[in-house]
Amino acid sequence: MPMLPEDKLSILYVDDEEQNLVSFRAAFRRHYSIFTATSGKDGLDILQNEKINLVITDQRMPEMTGVQFLEKVIPAYPDTIRMILTGFSDIEVIIEAINTGRVFRYITKPWDTHELKMTIDNACQLYRLQRNNKQLLEELQLKVTEQEKTLRLFQKYVPEEVVRKALDSAEESIFEGELRHVVVLFCDIRGFTTFSEQISPKEVVAFLNCYYTLMTESIKEHNGTVNQFVGDEIFACFGAPISYADNEQNAVFCAMEMIKRVEKLNEQYMPQFGQKIKIGIGIHAGEVIAGNTGSEDHIGYSITGDTVNTGKRIETLTKDHENTILISEAVCSKVNHLLHLNPWEPVTLKGKKDKYQVYEIVGRR
The missing domain is CATH 3.30.70.1230 (Nucleotide cyclase, GGDEF domain)
Structure with missing residues (x-):
């Protein structure tokens, strides 16, 4: 069923700079449930234990970059919306990631709180829309399955040709x-x-x-x-x-x-x-x-x-x-x-x- 307006979506923010994590949590904790990690490895651990709707990650981190981290997220969490923070020097890499579907949007650093809030809101709307569409498709598939079962049963009582002719007629x-x-x-x-x-x-x-x-x-x-x-x-x-x-x-x-x-x-x-x-x-x-x-x-x-x-x-x-x-x-x-x-x-x-x-x-x- 559609998510209620007051429900808070969960955001995981990954950044190797602790001060950025503190600032992000202070700016957005009233609007969202915030989880933070200082590395891609820690971020994957959080994803395994928490229901995360949106992942935001810094691009330049030791051990694995933000794009590499998001590539690891996709197979297990395909419905999670993915965003990335980057400097101008990494724009080409990020645009390629967007074109291949690994990243929903990017935000340049240093980020502006108001601009980032608008981008996050758009991502959350997309998440809700995708989730609702998925649920509607599941419900539709269930109804189609039930109708196919009914049709198969009906055809045991009425010749298949008669059923098809009736379905095609006014x-x-x-x-x-x-x-x-x-x-x-x-x-x-x-x-x-x-x-x-x-x-x-x-x-x-x-x-x-x-x-x-x-x-x-x-x-x-x-x-x-x-x-x-x-x-x-x-x-x-x-x-x-x-x-x-x-x-x-x-x-x-x-x-x-x-x-x-x-x-x-x-x-x-x-x-x-x-x-x-x-x-x-x-x-x-x-x-x-x-x-x-x-x-x-x-x-x-x-x-x-x-x-x-x-x-x-x-x-x-x-x-x-x-x-x-x-x-x-x-x-x-x-x-x-x-x-x-x-x-x-x-x-x-x-x-x-x-x-x-x-x-x-x-x-x-």
Whole structure:
């Protein structure tokens, strides 16, 4: 916090002439806390034991000059303001020291009390300013660190791309949805309710966290975004909030990778649970409304539209088919040259009048 006006700053005056020390102390002890030393060595000892804000030193002293003394002060006490007393014959040396930042100001000898007082006051104002600025920077850095921590935590709940887009947009525009062509992927664990009843809640949570981690890695690697976790169901989107040229291809290759990752998951949990985990995946493509929905107090990024509902209905068709990936005609038209597919008989989807053609992915070509 800023220093109060009545607080006295501490000054160390170093001079090998004792009379100069006496005169300096008599002139300025009412205004500042004064410490004196007759050599650079003694001055360094005082600096180690006292909080010194301003150092004033004579230039010509035995053993080490004033500039040499101040050079030793800088590494350990960089915030201390440094001034030097000198005769005219040493001006070039002092100016060089000023230019290199070792000395704040110099005063010629013999010094005038009034002039020296003004120079010291300026140095003290500089010290206060530097200290306050340093504290403000520390507080700012602390706030930045806290905000970065909040942002990292927020991005665990909301896709990073959504967060960045919201930060770059006007506050009133973050609720504006947009029409997008996307690919939706739904993944569900088959028989998870029955399975979860056989293990403890703690084991369920630990397993789901591991499962979500593996599946999310695959989705991100294929340029997708996890839109929602609901129980053991994963809803992922390819094409929003960021779209890529090969959304359909990314989605089906992601699904195939997810099947492989479940096999690895079974290697870990089969000995513990005594049974294998099996999943079903449905993929569909079409137009959706993508954007932030909610209230001023609670906002969520959502993908809505008939495409989403249809994608979910396709996934439910895998209920009796373990580790199966089904894709719609809209997806098939973009990836059939890459895959071996098994067309199913046209199926009826809940809430749909017309039958749908779906294809089971058998493998890559």
